[in-house]
Amino acid sequence: MMTEFLIYSKRCFINDQFIESTIHIKSDKILCIYSGRNETPNLPFLDYEHLIVMPGIIDVHVHINEPGRENWEGFDTATKAAAIGGVTTLIEMPLNASPVTTDLEAFQLKQDASKGKLHVNCGFYGGIIPSNKNDIEDLIKAGVFGIKGFLTHSGIDEFPNVSKTDLEAIAPILKKYNVPLLLHCELTDDNVPEVTNSKSYQEYLKSRPQHWETNAIDLALDIQKRFDIKMHIVHLSASEGIERIKQRKSKTDKLTVETCPHYLYFNAETIPNESPIFKCAPPIREKANNEKLWNFLLDDGFDFLASDHSPAPPERKQLESGDFFKAWGGISGLQFTLPIIYTNGKEKGLQTEKLIPLLTKKPAEFLGIEHKKGNLKAGFDADIVVWDDSEEFEITEDTIQHKHKATPYLNEMVFGKVIHTFVNGVQVVENSKLKTLQQGQLLLKDR
Incomplete structure (x- = not known):
């Protein structure tokens, strides 16, 4: 060698x-x-x-699902895919593994499960759920890169969503250690149409409207402002959230936001019915919405891009039934971020010199590892x-x-x-x- x-x-x-x-x-x-x-x-x-x-790609939003759900993915296959896709560092989310990474014991189990299976570098986030506020400081001291929470059901029962009160309780700890809070921003309500055809993509799209995202973003920005903590909005898909984010960003450098290749590459208009391979949450929205996401990206609005790789076995994706409402919501795409965004970006006028930092230097800055990764130096x-x-x-x-x-x-x-x-x-x-x-x-x- x-x-x-x-x-x-x-x-x-x-x-x-x-x-x-x-x-x-x-x-x-x-x-x-x-x-x-x-x-x-x-x-x-x-x-x-x-x-x-160029520097290796840093993907800060990946679900690997090990230990406990290796039949969904696992460290071995995920990090092989990462390497083939030019991803040299990834950060793994606290949920979809079993147990979820919400206390020190589970964090150690996850580290042990990764041994001998890492073909690229791998770090981790801890998770916030209603019952583990007393575990957050221990997770931070043990080396997680941030704390992730959901404002709606995560899809995994052992990782329930948190309330505003839960987040207020841990905000002083996050502030003390200058650790980012990563939020899945959807706040559910009953202001959605009744489902008549569970195999219709348009019905699935309407079941998770933009106002779910913007209401959650409003909550996130309020907490960021009151507690002056680092706040990160994962996988923005609702263009109606852009103006709120821009306004808050003009007043603080502690707010960051990402989007994912699938929200830029695909459009709701071209997703056929009975095709839950496209299901994710929040959903892939209409072409007009996604053009606004592109404009925000071209205008330096997004801090970086991430895959939100969230795979599941074919039966969990309901590939045979075609049922969007029963299917696991997640896009499998860890290996393809670079070619998908580069190809799409060529059509939109995205300069390669602007794309590369969104995949390398800027995620390194978010993680606080910009002194050793994300640049050729x-x-x-x-x-x-x-x-x-x-x-x-x-x-x-x-x-x-x-x-x-x-x-x-x-x-x-x-x-x-x-x-x-x-x-x-x-x-x-x-x-x-x-x-x-x-x-x-x-x-x-x-x-």
Whole structure:
């Protein structure tokens, strides 16, 4: 295995621009970066010519479901998929595993379950539920990167939603440690139409209206303002939330918001009935709504992008019955964030120089690891992805590393193929195939 080598390309993404450079890797770090082509005797020289060389992707919103629900995904398959997709670091959500990560014992079980199965770097969030307020400080001290809560039913009974009162109770602890609160922003009410056809996508869409999101966002912004804590709104899908977020962001730097590839790539108008492979919560909305999400992205509104990879076995997705209301709500897409957003972005006028930080530097800043990840810089971890922005390819079952091959991205033609991935200075993907496994590290937030 190479422990010291050089990577060269005419398009290395350094200081937010493409520069012809040679990157000197030694052990697990970037030793230094030379301008132009700089071959050194006795050192392997990886010449990637015109391919893009950039920091590894950091995906801060992933559901892996282990321990307890490995038949949904698991660390082994999830982190293989991540590596193939150019994701070198991911942060795993506290729910869908069993037990859910809401106390120290469960957090230790999850760390133990990941051993020997991490092919990319992996950190974790803790969860807030109504009964575990006294566990939050312990989870923070143990190294979680944030605390996640739901304002509506999570889909998992052991991870019930919290109230405003629950969040107010833990806000002083979050403030003390400067830890972000990540909220699934939907507040349910009865102001929705009666369901007459559970296999209709339009009926599913109307069952989770925009005002559910905006009411929840109002609650989140109120808590952020009163307690002056870091607040993160996950997977924004309702464009009616944008103006509220913009106004609050103009007054604080402690509010962040993400969206996901599926809210930008798909539109409700083209989702057929009896196709719960597209079901997620909040739902994929109409084209006009999603154009507004795109405009917000192009206007630097989103802090970063994340997959919200949330897989389930085919029977849980109700792929045979076609029932949207019985199906698990989650999109399987960890492997495809880069090509999906790059392909979609080309049509929308998204510059590659603007896309890359949304997948690398900005999520690193959110996690507080921007001193070692998210940039190509001397002294940084050698997490690097090499990809071809000119190659078009089809997403096929035989290339998917997720445990289950069912994904709404199947058979899509996309640009932006990941060719090589390096994790901690080791090449884990070569020519779009897995090469070296178990090179990921467990990440704990240092406090």
